Amino acid sequence: MKTLVLGAGVIGVTTAYYLARAGHQVTVLEQDGGPAMGTSFANGGQLSFSHPEPWASPEVPAMAWRALGGGQSPFHVPLRWDPALWSWGLRFLRNCTAQRCHRHAARIAGLALHSRQALAEIRASGDIRFEHRRPGTLHLFTDPRELRKALDLAQARRGFGIEQEPLAPESCVRIEPALAERCDRLSGGIYAPGDETGDAFLFTQALARRCARQGVAFRYGATLQGLEAHAGRITDVATSQGRFQADNYVLALGVESPRVARSLSLRLPIYPVKGYSISLPLTGHHTAPRVNIIHEVRRVVAARLGTQLRIAGGADFMGYDRGLHRPRAQAILDAIRELFPDPGDLSRAGYWTGLRPMTPDGMPILGPTPYDNLYLNTGHGSLGWTLACGSAQVLAELICGREPPIDLRGFSLGRFG
Numbered sequence: 001m002k003t004l005v006l007g008a009g010v011i012g013v014t015t016a017y018y019l020a021r022a023g024h025q026v027t028v029l030e031q032d033g034g035p036a037m038g039t040s041f042a043n044g045g046q047l048s049f050s051h052p053e054p055w056a057s058p059e060v061p062a063m064a065w066r067a068l069g070g071g072q073s074p075f076h077v078p079l080r081w082d083p084a085l086w087s088w089g090l091r092f093l094r095n096c097t098a099q100r101c102h103r104h105a106a107r108i109a110g111l112a113l114h115s116r117q118a119l120a121e122i123r124a125s126g127d128i129r130f131e132h133r134r135p136g137t138l139h140l141f142t143d144p145r146e147l148r149k150a151l152d153l154a155q156a157r158r159g160f161g162i163e164q165e166p167l168a169p170e171s172c173v174r175i176e177p178a179l180a181e182r183c184d185r186l187s188g189g190i191y192a193p194g195d196e197t198g199d200a201f202l203f204t205q206a207l208a209r210r211c212a213r214q215g216v217a218f219r220y221g222a223t224l225q226g227l228e229a230h231a232g233r234i235t236d237v238a239t240s241q242g243r244f245q246a247d248n249y250v251l252a253l254g255v256e257s258p259r260v261a262r263s264l265s266l267r268l269p270i271y272p273v274k275g276y277s278i279s280l281p282l283t284g285h286h287t288a289p290r291v292n293i294i295h296e297v298r299r300v301v302a303a304r305l306g307t308q309l310r311i312a313g314g315a316d317f318m319g320y321d322r323g324l325h326r327p328r329a330q331a332i333l334d335a336i337r338e339l340f341p342d343p344g345d346l347s348r349a350g351y352w353t354g355l356r357p358m359t360p361d362g363m364p365i366l367g368p369t370p371y372d373n374l375y376l377n378t379g380h381g382s383l384g385w386t387l388a389c390g391s392a393q394v395l396a397e398l399i400c401g402r403e404p405p406i407d408l409r410g411f412s413l414g415r416f417g
Contacts, residue, residue, distance in 0.1 A: 050163070108383070
């Protein structure tokens with residue numbers, strides 16, 4: 001069985017891995033010069049299995065309103081003519097109810113816990129090195145109201161099978177001693193011991209090398225121009241390197257998925273949301289956090305990746321603009337410095353931006369399409385690294401005609417009508 005995987009980010013490469021393991025003859029097409037050169041390149045580094053709540057939640061509309069008004073907000077929504085954004089945004093707002101948020105969080109939690117198990121199996125098989133650690137995640141709160149809301153969510157997460165531990169400020173310092181100077185700023189925290197850390201770029205590169213040894217063919221520099229179909233089936237893919245044919249096709253292109261799908265008049269409700277990351281060298285700095293950190297009020301994360309601290313956050317709704325807006329990046333760095341004044345070597349900070357493929361309900365799109373041999377593995381938003389292994393494994397099971405361990409009906413394209 002020949003299968004073409006479109007995209008060599010963490011989603012595409014894990015998909016290729018599981019399909020090759022199942023006996024498929026796999027070719028991966030990628031427009032960049034190597035794997036993980038796009039959104040997977042320098043993300044936040046956190047494997048947030050304990051954080052299944054989608055962005056579409058009851059408190060987000062107020063944040064978005066503050067963003068429109070110019071106030072301090074994790075979101076940046078410019079007032080400009082963008083029909084794709086306003087159409088997507090209306091669908092997003094319809095999902096910001098408590099009932100829908102809880103339903104979607106339950107589904108994401110099931111997939112996240114399965115993904116944690118799948119990643120553990122890949123690690124156990126050897127030769128994959130990606131600065132992996134299991135420090136857990138410390139959710140920190142500087143606003144008592146936000147803490148009270150989070151404690152209610154923690155109860156729901158425990159119902160999903162996720163371990164959560166509420167903490168007083170002093171207990172936060174016990175878990176993360178680097179907070180000692182800022183303990184007085186904390187209202188409290190929640191510790192999730194099951195979370196992990198890893199460099200998605202290193203993981204994807206290492207897994208791509210393993211795939212190549214197992215016979216997967218990678219065609220880099222192949223710009224995708226469109227998909228051709230006949231009688232309800234994909235017949236071939238047009239690229240800058242010619243046409244490719246297979247029995248099955250998997251669309252795993254992140255924010256580029258809607259553009260390629262439009263060649264089939266297939267509409268994918270995915271919008272590119274820009275995020276920022278900052279990498280700080282840690283040589284000579286001993287006051288950076290060792291556990292994963294989420295500054296909940298500012299929506300900023302921090303994780304140790306070997307000899308650097310990766311800080312990430314921000315949500316800019318500016319289409320496909322990948323430009324680095326320095327004031328936005330500085331605000332993310334300042335948010336972490338509120339809690340950790342000396343988090344690393346600021347003079348050698350490395351800045352990066354990436355586009356998250358966000359759906360209106362915050363869940364990925366997994367499974368079949370109206371075309372018999374075209375499958376989707378895209379739209380993971382800010383949880384691509386967390387959900388990658390699980391998404392790829394369940395999709396491979398579906399393509400192979402077996403019953404996936406996760407019910408994919410709630411993740412299908414059909415949920416959008």
